[in-house]
Amino acid sequence: MKALRRFLVLVAAACLAAMTLTASPAAVRGDALLGITEAAWVDAQYARGPVEAGTLDVPVITACTTENEGMNGAMSGVTLTWTSVLDDPARMLLAFSVTAGVVFEAPTDRIAMTGPAAGLYTFTFTATASELDAALGPLAGASVGAAVSTRAGTEWRSDVATRTVSVGTLSGGLGSATCDLGHTITLTGLTAATLPISRVIPVGTSATSSLPPALQDRRRTPVYTVTVRDITTNAVVPNAPVTIVLPDGLAFESGTFADLGEGTFTTSATGTVDFRVVADRSEPAQGPVRVESPRAFTILSGQPVTSVPLVAWGYSVQGQTGSDNLTAARTSAVPLWDNLSITGAAAVGSSYATMLYADQNGNMWGRGYNASGIIGDGTATDRTSVVAALTGPGVQVGNITHIGTGTEQLSSVAVDASGGVWATGDNELSGFGTAYTNTRYWQRVSNNYAMPAGALTAEVNPWGAVMMVLNNGQAMVAGADSYGYSAQGAAVGAAAGAAGLVMLTAPGTPITGVSSGGIGWYSSAVVTEDGRLYTAGTAAYGGSGTFYLAEKALPAGKTAAKVIVRQFRMLVIMTDGSAYALGANTSGAQGIGSTATPGATLAPVVMPEGAVVTDVTMGNDTTLFLLESGAVYFAGLNDTGGAGAGATGGVISTPVRVPLAHTATKVVASWYDSFIAVLG
Incomplete structure (x- = not known):
C-alpha cells in the first residue's frame, strides 16, 4: 500500500509539473479545448480539483433525400443536410453504418457549408450509392443508419442526430428508397465508432486513519465542482443534466443521492454542480470519478489539483x-x-x-x-x-x-x-x-x-x-x-x-x-x-x-x-x-x-x-x-x-x-x- 501511495504521489507531481494553464477565451476552437487537469491525491490530504467543461453543440438534421427510387432493391445514394452553431466542416462527423465495426465516415473536405443564418451554419453532404456499397458491403434490401455529430479534437463527440435510409422491394417488383426524418435509431456500429462522452478525474481519500471507527466510515472529501460551459461562447450552461459516477467505496454524502455511487444532477443557474463524497469503508477508496452529460463536453481549463492542509x-x-x-x-x-x-x-x-x-x-x-x-x-x-x-x-x-x-x-x-x-x-x-x-x-x-x-x-x-x-x-x-x-x-x-x-x-x-x-x-x-x-x-x-x-x-x-x-x-x-x-x-x-x-x-x-x-x-x-x-x-x-x-x-x-x-x-x-x- 505504501508503494502504491508513493507511486500515485509521484504521478500527481509529474502531472502538475507538466501543466501550463491559461484562462479559457471565448469562442475557443478545436484541440485548444482539450487542456486537461488531472492528478491524484492520497494519504490524509485535502485536495480540490475544479472541473470546467464545455458543451458540444448537437446538430439538427433539416433534410434527408434519396435517389434511385424505382430501382428494385438497389442501394440509394443519400444527401443529408443539417445545422449547427459551429462554423467548421472539420468539426463535423457524419457516419453511415449497418453492422458493428463497419462504418463509412464522410470526408470532411466534401462537406459543404453555408451561412450563418440566425446564428446557424448549414452543412450538406452527399454519399453515392456506389461508395456506400463499397464501404459497407452489398446493401440490397438493407437499412443504413446515418448519424451526424460535432466533435472537438480527436476524442470528444456530441450526441448524434440520426436518420435511417431504407431500401426495399415494393409490389410489382418496383424498388424504393426512403429517408426517415421522423425516426431516431441507435446502431451498434455507430456506437462502437463513437467514444463515450465523459472524462475521468482521479480522486482519493485518506489511506490511513487513527479516527475512531464511527468516523473512519464517514471520511469526507472537500466539495468538488463541475462547471459546464458552452463550447463556442464560453458561457455557463444552466439547467443541464450531468451524471456523476463514483468509484467503488465512495458515495455521495447527502442529498437525493446520499449513500449512492451514481446520480444525475442538474446544473445551477451558474452552470455548476457541487458534490461531496464520503468513504463507506475504513479501507481507502480511490479511483476515477466519471462525469457524463447528454451534451458532450470536454475539459476547458482548471487549476492544478493541490493539497490544502x-x-x-x-x-x-x-x-x-x-x-x-x-x-x-x-x-x-x-x-x-x-x-x-x-x-x-x-x-x-x-x-x-x-x-x-x-x-x-x-x-x-x-x-x-x-x-x-x-x-x-x-x-x-x-x-x-x-x-x-x-x-x-x-x-x-x-x-x-x-x-x-x-x-x-x-x-x-x-x-x-x-x-x-x-x-x-x-x-x-x-x-x-x-x-x-x-x-x-x-x-x-x-x-x-x-x-x-x-x-x-x-x-x-x-x-x-x-x-x-x-x-x-x-x-x-x-x-x-x-x-x-x-x-x-x-x-x-x-x-x-x-x-x-x-x-x-x-x-x-x-x-x-x-x-x-x-x-x-x-x-x-x-x-x-x-x-x-x-x-x-x-x-x-x-x-x-x-x-x-x-x-x-x-x-x-x-x-x-x-x-x-x-x-x-x-x-x-x-x-x-x-x-x-x-x-x-x-x-x-x-x-x-x-x-x-x-x-x-x-x-x-x-x-x-x-x-x-x-x-x-x-x-x-x-x-x-x-x-x-x-x-x-x-x-x-x-x-x-x-x-x-x-x-x-x-x-x-x-x-x-x-x-x-x-x-x-x-x-x-x-x-x-x-x-x-x-x-x-
Whole structure:
C-alpha cells in the first residue's frame, strides 16, 4: 500500500509539473479545448480539483433525400443536410453504418457549408450509392443508419442526430428508397465508432486513519465542482443534466443521492454542480470519478489539483474561518480554499482575532480582524479572505519558522529562519523597541534589541511585552514589566526594557538551557533541556511569586518537555505526553475535569488513557490539545463551536475530541476563539 501511495504521489507531481494553464477565451476552437487537469491525491490530504467543461453543440438534421427510387432493391445514394452553431466542416462527423465495426465516415473536405443564418451554419453532404456499397458491403434490401455529430479534437463527440435510409422491394417488383426524418435509431456500429462522452478525474481519500471507527466510515472529501460551459461562447450552461459516477467505496454524502455511487444532477443557474463524497469503508477508496452529460463536453481549463492542509472553525465574523460564513461561530471545521497555492504550513499563529500562517515556503499570510494592522498588509482593513503579510508594498514576509499565538494585545510577532524577530501592530510597553513606529507593515524588530543570540520563538503578552527563547539556551523579555514576568528581580520601565533583558534566576544569573517558554498577563515560564520547569511572576497565575525565575517542583517521576503560557494560565507538557495545568481555569479551559482553579499547584489534565500530548494552543477561555496520534481535543467554553461538533453552548472541562476529517500536525487558537488545524 505504501508503494502504491508513493507511486500515485509521484504521478500527481509529474502531472502538475507538466501543466501550463491559461484562462479559457471565448469562442475557443478545436484541440485548444482539450487542456486537461488531472492528478491524484492520497494519504490524509485535502485536495480540490475544479472541473470546467464545455458543451458540444448537437446538430439538427433539416433534410434527408434519396435517389434511385424505382430501382428494385438497389442501394440509394443519400444527401443529408443539417445545422449547427459551429462554423467548421472539420468539426463535423457524419457516419453511415449497418453492422458493428463497419462504418463509412464522410470526408470532411466534401462537406459543404453555408451561412450563418440566425446564428446557424448549414452543412450538406452527399454519399453515392456506389461508395456506400463499397464501404459497407452489398446493401440490397438493407437499412443504413446515418448519424451526424460535432466533435472537438480527436476524442470528444456530441450526441448524434440520426436518420435511417431504407431500401426495399415494393409490389410489382418496383424498388424504393426512403429517408426517415421522423425516426431516431441507435446502431451498434455507430456506437462502437463513437467514444463515450465523459472524462475521468482521479480522486482519493485518506489511506490511513487513527479516527475512531464511527468516523473512519464517514471520511469526507472537500466539495468538488463541475462547471459546464458552452463550447463556442464560453458561457455557463444552466439547467443541464450531468451524471456523476463514483468509484467503488465512495458515495455521495447527502442529498437525493446520499449513500449512492451514481446520480444525475442538474446544473445551477451558474452552470455548476457541487458534490461531496464520503468513504463507506475504513479501507481507502480511490479511483476515477466519471462525469457524463447528454451534451458532450470536454475539459476547458482548471487549476492544478493541490493539497490544502488548513481547516478552520470557531469565531468567524471577520472571515477567520472563510469568507462564506461571516457569523459568530462556525461549528465544524472546513478547508480554507481561498488560496490554493498554500499547500503546506511551516508555522501557524494568531493575534487577538487574527489568524496567521506561513506556507510551505515560509511566506506569511493572514486573515480576519486587522485593527492596528496586526495582519501587516499595510492597512487596518479586516480581511475575510487570506492576504499576504508584507514588509512594504508588494513585498511578502518570507522565511518564517515561528509565529506567536493567542495574545489579547493588538500586536503580532514572528521569527525567521535566521533568528530575526518580526512584529506589526501596537507597541505598548515598548516591547518592539523605542525605534519602532507602527506602519501596519511587518518590521524586523530584533534590530532594536541587544540580543546575545538569534531567536527560536517569540510571544507577545497582553500588555505588549515580548518574550523570546534564544538559540543559545537563554530567554529574554523586551518591554516594561510591573509584575515580574521579565525575571529581573524588580519592576522594569519601558526605557530600560525596550532593548530586551535576559531572564534571571538570581541577581546576575541568566537562565540557561532553555528549550521552551511563554508569557502571560502576570507570569512567565520556561522549560529547560533537562526537563525542569521555571516560573516567574504572580503565583496565582502559575508564577513563582517573585520577580525571578524559580524552579517549580514537578509531580513524582515527571520531567517537563514544553510549557505554554497565555493570559492567566499555563499548561505544561511532560516528556511522557501527560499535561498539567497552572493558574486560572475559566470555563474549565484547562481540561482538568472541573472548573476548579489550579493556581500555583500543578493539576493533571484529563485525557484518554494512553494519550500522548505533543502541543497545546490556548484561546481566551478555550484550549486545543494536539496528540501524537494527530487527534485534536477541545476544552473550555463552547460559545464559538470550538468542540467542532456542529453546535455551540456548554462548558467542557474534560477534553473532547474535535471531529476533524483527518489527523493534524499543528493547531492554533486566537484570543477570540477561532481555530485552525494543519492536516497531515
